[in-house]
Amino acid sequence: MAIEAPVVTRTITVTVNGKARTAEVENRLLLVHFLRETLALTGTHIGCDTTSCGACTVLLDGVPVKSCTAFAVQADGMSIRTVEGLLGDAGLHPIQQGFHEEHGLQCGFCTPGMMLTAVALLEENPDPSDEEIRWAISGNVCRCTGYQNIVKAVHNAAARMREGS
Amino acid sequence: MATGHEIRGMGHSVPRKEDQRFLRGKGNYVDDISLPGMLHLELLRSPYAHARIVSIDATEAEALPGVVAVITGEALAAHNLAWMPTLSGDTQAVLATDKVRFQGQEVAAVVAESAYIAKDALQLIDVDYEILTAVSTPQQALAEGAPLIRDDKEGQDSNHIYHWEAGDREATERAFAEADRVVSLDTFYPRCHPSPLETCGCLADVNPATGKTTIYMTSQAPHAHRTLFAIVTGLPEHQIRIVSPDIGGGFGNKVPIYPGYVCATAASLLIGRPVKWIDDRTGNLISTGFARDFHMHGELALQGDRMTGLKVKLLSDNGAFFADAQPTKFKAGLFHIVTGSYDIPTAHVEGDGAYTNKAPGGVAYRCSFRVTEASYMIERLVQNAAYDMGIDPSELRLKNFIQPEQFPYESATGFVYDSGDYPGALKVALDRLGYDDLRQEQLEARAGGRLIGIGLACFTEVVGAGPGKEYQIAGLRMFDSAELRVHPTGKAILKLGVKSQGQGHETTFAQIIAQELGIPYEDVEVQEGDTDNTPYGLGTYASRSTPVAGAAAAMISRELREKARTIAAHLLEAAESDLEWETGRFFVKGSPDQAVTIQDIAFAAYTNIPDGLQAGLEGVHYYDPPNMTFPFGSYAVVVEIDRGTGAWKVLRMVAVDDCGTRINPMIVEGQIMGGLTEGYGIAAMQLITFDDDGNCIGSTFMDYLLPTAWETPVFEIDQTVTPSPHHPLGAKGVGESATVGSPAAYVNAVIDALAHAGVRNIDMPLTSDRVWAALNEVGLAE
Numbered sequence: 001m002a003i004e005a006p007v008v009t010r011t012i013t014v015t016v017n018g019k020a021r022t023a024e025v026e027n028r029l030l031l032v033h034f035l036r037e038t039l040a041l042t043g044t045h046i047g048c049d050t051t052s053c054g055a056c057t058v059l060l061d062g063v064p065v066k067s068c069t070a071f072a073v074q075a076d077g078m079s080i081r082t083v084e085g086l087l088g089d090a091g092l093h094p095i096q097q098g099f100h101e102e103h104g105l106q107c108g109f110c111t112p113g114m115m116l117t118a119v120a121l122l123e124e125n126p127d128p129s130d131e132e133i134r135w136a137i138s139g140n141v142c143r144c145t146g147y148q149n150i151v152k153a154v155h156n157a158a159a160r161m162r163e164g165s
Numbered sequence: 166m167a168t169g170h171e172i173r174g175m176g177h178s179v180p181r182k183e184d185q186r187f188l189r190g191k192g193n194y195v196d197d198i199s200l201p202g203m204l205h206l207e208l209l210r211s212p213y214a215h216a217r218i219v220s221i222d223a224t225e226a227e228a229l230p231g232v233v234a235v236i237t238g239e240a241l242a243a244h245n246l247a248w249m250p251t252l253s254g255d256t257q258a259v260l261a262t263d264k265v266r267f268q269g270q271e272v273a274a275v276v277a278e279s280a281y282i283a284k285d286a287l288q289l290i291d292v293d294y295e296i297l298t299a300v301s302t303p304q305q306a307l308a309e310g311a312p313l314i315r316d317d318k319e320g321q322d323s324n325h326i327y328h329w330e331a332g333d334r335e336a337t338e339r340a341f342a343e344a345d346r347v348v349s350l351d352t353f354y355p356r357c358h359p360s361p362l363e364t365c366g367c368l369a370d371v372n373p374a375t376g377k378t379t380i381y382m383t384s385q386a387p388h389a390h391r392t393l394f395a396i397v398t399g400l401p402e403h404q405i406r407i408v409s410p411d412i413g414g415g416f417g418n419k420v421p422i423y424p425g426y427v428c429a430t431a432a433s434l435l436i437g438r439p440v441k442w443i444d445d446r447t448g449n450l451i452s453t454g455f456a457r458d459f460h461m462h463g464e465l466a467l468q469g470d471r472m473t474g475l476k477v478k479l480l481s482d483n484g485a486f487f488a489d490a491q492p493t494k495f496k497a498g499l500f501h502i503v504t505g506s507y508d509i510p511t512a513h514v515e516g517d518g519a520y521t522n523k524a525p526g527g528v529a530y531r532c533s534f535r536v537t538e539a540s541y542m543i544e545r546l547v548q549n550a551a552y553d554m555g556i557d558p559s560e561l562r563l564k565n566f567i568q569p570e571q572f573p574y575e576s577a578t579g580f581v582y583d584s585g586d587y588p589g590a591l592k593v594a595l596d597r598l599g600y601d602d603l604r605q606e607q608l609e610a611r612a613g614g615r616l617i618g619i620g621l622a623c624f625t626e627v628v629g630a631g632p633g634k635e636y637q638i639a640g641l642r643m644f645d646s647a648e649l650r651v652h653p654t655g656k657a658i659l660k661l662g663v664k665s666q667g668q669g670h671e672t673t674f675a676q677i678i679a680q681e682l683g684i685p686y687e688d689v690e691v692q693e694g695d696t697d698n699t700p701y702g703l704g705t706y707a708s709r710s711t712p713v714a715g716a717a718a719a720m721i722s723r724e725l726r727e728k729a730r731t732i733a734a735h736l737l738e739a740a741e742s743d744l745e746w747e748t749g750r751f752f753v754k755g756s757p758d759q760a761v762t763i764q765d766i767a768f769a770a771y772t773n774i775p776d777g778l779q780a781g782l783e784g785v786h787y788y789d790p791p792n793m794t795f796p797f798g799s800y801a802v803v804v805e806i807d808r809g810t811g812a813w814k815v816l817r818m819v820a821v822d823d824c825g826t827r828i829n830p831m832i833v834e835g836q837i838m839g840g841l842t843e844g845y846g847i848a849a850m851q852l853i854t855f856d857d858d859g860n861c862i863g864s865t866f867m868d869y870l871l872p873t874a875w876e877t878p879v880f881e882i883d884q885t886v887t888p889s890p891h892h893p894l895g896a897k898g899v900g901e902s903a904t905v906g907s908p909a910a911y912v913n914a915v916i917d918a919l920a921h922a923g924v925r926n927i928d929m930p931l932t933s934d935r936v937w938a939a940l941n942e943v944g945l946a947e
Contacts, residue, residue, distance in 0.1 A: 028281070042197035043190015045413070047362045048446040052866035055362055083190035096188040100180055103835050107667025108187030109194065109362040109413030130879075138875040141866070143362050143414045144667045146838030147874040 012076040016041070017085030025072045031065075032056045034072035035082060043083035043112045047141070054140030057113030058082050064117045066139075083112030086119070094160035095119050095153070104153030106144030114140045118154045126162055128154065168748050174680030175894065178831035181672040182691075183665075192411040195366050195381050200439040203368070204233055206429050207283035209273040209290050210448060211265035214299035214522040214859020215312065218261055218272070218292065226275060226289040231282035233436060235290065236274040236428060238262035246431055249397045251488035252421060252639055253496075255326075256318070257525055258486070259424040265294070266314055266485035267524050268861050269451030271424040276432045276440055299859035300324065303460065303482040303519035314485060314520040326487050326518035329496035332578045337513040340474030344466035348550040353928045354538045356458035356482070356523075357851040358450055358863070359530040360871060361666070363413025365423055365453055366443035369430040373437040377404050380430060384409040384694075385419040386704025388662055389641055391696045393422055398430065409694035415666035416843070417528035418454045420490040420706050450869055451861045454490065455853055456530030458482040458523075459538045463503075465546045470554065472509045472565045475577075477542060479516035486525035487518065490706070491534040492636040492643070498535030499627050501578035505543035506587045506625045506797060507565045512577035522859040531843055531904035533628050533707040544622040544909035545916075545926070552920045557604070558913075559595060562623050563588055573890075580627060582795045583889045583897075586823070590885045591623055594799040594821040597883055603803060611921070616806040616945065617816075618918025621799065624906035628898045629712025629794040638703065645709065646700035647717035648785035649678065649725060653771040655764030657684055661693040662702010663714040668900055669832045670710060674718055676828055677894065681722030682729075683749025683763050700785050708796070708898035711828065712889075717788035719893040724784050729766045732782075735775035736761045794889045794897035798822040800841075800910035802878075806918050808947040811937025813915055815845070815878035820907070823885045825897035833899050838880050840903025846872040847904070848911035852930050919943065 013022045016039060023038050035041045035058065046068055047055030056068040059081040086093040095115045098104065105111040114137060121128060121136040128136065133154045134147065142150060168174035186192050223235035238260035241247040248256045261272050273290055277283035300306045300314060306324035315321045341347060367382040378400055384390050387407040395402035412419065429442040444453070459481050466474035479497055483489060491498045497516035504512050530537070547565075551558040566587040567574050574582040595601075600619070607617045633642030646662040659674055675689035693699055702714060726746065733751035734741040737759055744751045752760035761769075770782040803817040820841055827833045850870040853863040863869035888895025908929065915931050916924060922943035927935050940946040 026281070036196075041190070042194075043192070045194070045363070046196070047364075047413075048866045050446065050865045050867055053362060053871075087189060092188065099188060100184045103181065103831050105184060105187055106669065106835060106839065107362070107412065107414040108183070108192050109667075111187050112190050115188075134874040134877075138873040141362065141871050141873060143360065143416070143843070143871070144839045145835060146840075146842035146880065147877050148838050148880055149835060150874065 010073050012073055014075050015079040017081060027071065027073055029072045030068060031070040031072045031075055032067035035067060041082050041084050045109050045112065047109065054113045054117065055110050057116050057140060059116050059120055062120065062123065064120045081116065083115060086115065094157040094164065097160065098153040098157035102149045102152040102156050104145060104150045110140060110142045114142060114150060118157065122158055122161060127158055166748065168680055171685055172679050172683055172748060173686045174676055175826065175828045177676065177829065179672055179676060179686060179829060181669050182675065183669065183671045194363055194411045194413055195368060195383050196443045198368050198381050198410065200368065200370055203439040203441055204276050204278065204436065205280040205283050206274050206276050206432055206440050206442040207280060207287055208271050208425055208428070208448065209287045210452065211261065211268060211270040211272050213265055213294055213296055214268045215266060215297040216294035217264050217297060219295055220293045221273060222291040223273065226286040229282065229286045229289060231278040232275060232286045233278065234276045234432065235286070236260065236276065236432060241431060244431065246398065246427060249422065249427060251486055253487045253489045253491060254493065255487035257488055259427045263317060267522050268859055269448065269524060271452070274428040274432065276436065299522040301521060301523065301855045301857060301859045303480050303521055306519040306521050314522060324520040326483055326520060327496040328517050330515045331501035332513035333511060334513045337474045337476050337511040340511040341466045344468055344473055346467040346553065347464055348546060348553055349464040350546050350549060350926060351462050352545065352926055354457040354459040354461060354541060355929055356455050356853045357530065357847055358455050358853050358869060359416035359418040359528065360450065361414030361416055361418050364444040364446060364449040365419060365425065367426045367429050368439060368441040369433040370439040371430070371433040377406065378430065379406045379408060381408045381410060382426060383412055383419045385415045385664055385666060385706050387664055387694055387696050388701045389638065389703055390422060392641065393639060397427065406697045409664045412664065412666040416531045417456065417490065417706055419666065420528055421454050421488060421526045423453055446866060447864045451864050452524050454526035454528035455524055456528055457538060458527065461538065461542050463542045463546050465550055467550060470556065470561060470564050472507055473511065475504055475509050475512040477503055477514045481516060481518040482521050482523065483518045483527055484521055484523040484525035488525040489527040489534065490529060492630060492638060493640065499533050500535040500539045502536050502580060502625065502627045503539035503543050504576050504578065505540060506567060506623045508567045508571065509577055514578065523855060529707060531840060531901045533626065536626055537905045540624040540905050541909045544624065545913065548621065548913045548916065549925050558621055559591065559600065562591060562621065581792060582625065583792055583891055584887050585625065585795060585797050586885060586887050587623060587797060590797060590821045590823050591799040593883050593885055594801045594819050597819045597881060598801045598817060616808060616918040618804045618806065618914040618916065620802045620910045620912065620914025620917050622906050622910035622913060623799045625795055625797040626902055626905050627793045627795055628708035628901065629790060630707055630709055631790050632792065633789045641703060643703050644787050644789040645702040645713035645717055646785060646787045647714055647721050648700045649721045649783065651725060651767045651782040653768050655684060655767045656688045659689055659691045659718060660699040661691065661714050662700050663705040663710040664694045665705060668710065668836065669829065673828050673832055677715060677718045678722055681719055682726060708901045711896045712794045712892060712898045713788055713790055715896055716790060716893050717786045720788055721784050721786035724786060725782055728782065729763060731775065731778060732766045732769050733761045736765065736769055791891050794825065794892060796824045796897040796899060796902050798902055798906055800906050802910045802914040804914040804918060806915065806936060808940060808945055811933040811940055813931065813936060817881065818878040819881045819883065820903060821883045821885060822899065822902055823887050824899035824902060825887060825889045825892065826895035828896060834882050836900045837882060837903045840901060841880050841907050842872055842877050843904045844907030845878060845911055848908045848929055848931055850930050850932065919945065
């Protein structure tokens, strides 16, 4: 028997990287697809579909969320920060500079999610220890770097941000 | 010669050029590409490991609004595309027509306006299966009366695939007959999966007007894939363009051709619109190139403290189709590097392969094919031999290493090692670790009831295939290429036949040109991955980019430097023989002020060329290496085991690598730390296993565990430098050393903590329950 489920949609408004965006979306549309396909923000990647790898991490009202396991409609009224929103008027965000200087990335696929998780950590804890950094990013898998340079990159960014503040 | 900061040639830890786009979220991975009118393809996969397909009814799926087509094996068979050749000369079903032979096998494809609709439609396809007995181990597969998996192949009356041997059986048997000690080890190197964070996928775009077929594809080997596509589909090769854009990690997983690529291309051809297929993680884990799955029995013969013979028997589980990514004539890959770093006069290796109802596509997961298994076998055997002899494992190694003066060294199985200093690397590792003190601490800890273990691995790899006369994949000789175009203003573009998946080629290769021609590295753009735009090459895997394409880049630079000399002589009105080169310029011997820079020469190459000389400063070099390269190293791991749970923690990890000359030391160390982490994952957690019915356990990242920052050890990196004598830059390749060498070091460390109680083996992955069972068996559990 053919299933012809009616397509159920809803209009949502979210603030993405500081800009209000309104769209009519299918209720079942995943947040990551909303970002990548509806808004063409392809810096957020999909790695595992099961909330395990963190490649799709974005900040939802400042909190790291794996956007492959959230619906776009759940973000209605909220503010989203993606990797495209890290760049400031002064150029690269300190976390981007840190990853570059410390060779904290190789293939680049985990990097956006990893950096956003680190940004959330540094907002809460401006001078984290190695252990605190490793715990904070333990929901983000990197297959290339072995994490050691990512830990250095977060320290590098932390020092920069403390100097800048 | 070291170049200055403004040039930044070899030896500089230059931050990477490619970072800029990745940091901004502006990478260009396959799934980031969209084309007008693009459709989405999703694959229906078999829920059963072994079953006959009675019927496939796609009527309801086809009727779902938004579905454009449902493709079955029968439809592909009409175009002679239901089967495709594998990299090992076997055949593999694109979409199953007769039977499914592993869980996750591709059965049908839906093409729809969106991926969501395509996934909906998969649920509406009604496949009637007649379930058959599944074969989930090679031992079962080769047993009398086993169900025949490949009944599609004429003349195939068993599940046996190949028998392969290397070395001298008789001489080895004599060494064993004369030995006063034989140490043996049975171990299973389990099936694991490379799991790059980006899954495999493609976007196929067949232009119905011109016939030009462009396939954006997650490919480590775009040129070889183009040729294979031409052979499989019958499309003219010049009308196929493979574009491998940014790749989110490969590790061997993106070497084979998968059914999804063929289905998407066929769909685009039939429908006349671009078709995208991006695998989900489960599809990636259960159907694409796995690694290892090697049952090994090894025996080491000793006379006194000298190793005199080695024999190894292998049984490989190749899954339902023999699709290993290996040099064609080596059925068990390069396993015969198994004598490793030791001067063992005789050796014999024999291997057999079997079909099972498991996924096909054995790949070299971050190694040259089977070198990881070989390295694991010898390093485990040597460590165990030392325990049996009652001497320190470092001492037995030092006594049996191939000595620096023995190079070039011909091994008992026929490899000619280029260069090495094995005692040197081990001594650096032992000093760095404080080995002797640690051994003392270990004893004291043991007396206090704590279990500390120190594991060593002194690996030798063989990488950088060719030579082409020895090493081929699907008949294609394993050379590689570099095309250099120096523009009139002195800026350059370098085009390569290899393809980075995160290794940093855009930086490293620019540094090679900077070194060789003195053009600042910022002024060199590296391009790869687009077959319409780069010279033919075999691709990036088996650590071959630096050994082969790196050599090609150096050679074309040197050829252009010779042409530059002719132009310089013309500009300086001097004889060519009177000119001397230093980084970036030619000057007249004895008059360093009379000079022209490479930029001056580049301009003249297009504006002021001497009579009789062709204009331009461009060229291409195809490099066929005279030999493989042999990177090596010594890894030392210290662990402590929790006697209550069997959990073990790495306390120290010292890695000393020798990959010859280092082009960008920062990138080299990044490669090593990544490999050490994957080695840790393989030793500790990464396991793809199957139940008796052939159901895959490990089909998501919730079941197939990868190391996170939390449990990944802190690495202490060190080096020695022994250049390769036959490589133009002295470089050997490094991308895989740590994955090859480190699993044995981690496992040896755990075994070392238990060796005094008689434990000699625990099969990987060393999960807590397995270690606890070993503790319990020897009365060490708490």
